[in-house]
Amino acid sequence: IVLAVKPQSVRVASRELATLLKRQIVITIAAGIRLNDLSRWLLGYRRLVRAMPNTPAMIGAGITGLYALSGVDVEGRARASSVLEAVGSTLWCERESDLDAVTAISGSGPAYVFYFLEALEDAARGLGFGDAEARRLALATFSGAVRLAEQSDSEPLLLRAQVTSKGGTTERGIAALEQAGTKAAVAAAAQAAFARAGELGDLFGSES
Known part of the structure; x- marks a missing residue:
């Protein structure tokens, strides 16, 4: 059932x-x-x-x-x-409490991906592409990168390093992401979702 x-x-x-x-x-x-x-x-x-x-x-x-x-x-x-x-x-x-962490990562995770996808589309439009072109570029980039990661034995860090040439465009782009605190923002999002999952459990459980 x-x-x-x-x-x-x-x-x-x-x-x-x-x-x-x-x-x-x-x-x-x-x-x-x-x-x-x-x-x-x-x-x-x-x-x-x-x-x-x-x-x-x-x-x-x-x-x-x-x-x-x-x-x-x-x-x-x-x-x-x-x-x-x-x-x-x-x-x-x-442990059941681990499901709160699952919620924060894979449960809420698709929304994080869509958020970054939205941002990449916005960036493409800002560089002069139309809506259809921006969407096509962003979707193909995401799906291709994920498929590459799934089929590779390398960690994401190494896959990123393979794309990042010294003094190149990707290195400059990654530096901008690091300066903007992107990893910290993702961690904060996961922690916030994790905390909220616990709060909801307390809220619904209190309704005896």
Whole structure:
């Protein structure tokens, strides 16, 4: 059973669901709902899995963080994995709190990518390209770089170094990004999202 409702609606939905449960695995994808709270709303039911997918799942290219209560055995975890692997890959977490970190990186991450994509398109337009050309350049650059990284054994740092010639254009561009504090901004974004995920868990969990 996949519980796919808004976080604010989980407690109400649980009232109806609780009377129907026997041995089913319940997978919740409601952001911020902790399993102990869900178990309480389900009258102590413990065969629960919490999942944090991301929007690329819509095209089968997502990644989903998973965490299960001890009531879920190996077979149950495998069944949960098979459900989420239909829309991408999965990553099991040892602690439920790790799902807040998954939320901050892969859950919110597509928005960070779109934000940088938006910025690259804006930069292209600023250099004289039209909207269609700017979008084509930015999308092809992103998709090509990601495919290269996926097919390479090298770390991103080394791949970046291969593009960055001494005294060249890329070196100057990277220096501008470093001066603007881009890495620090990305880290701050992840930390802010991580903190908010914890806040939402506290908020929804307090609604007994």
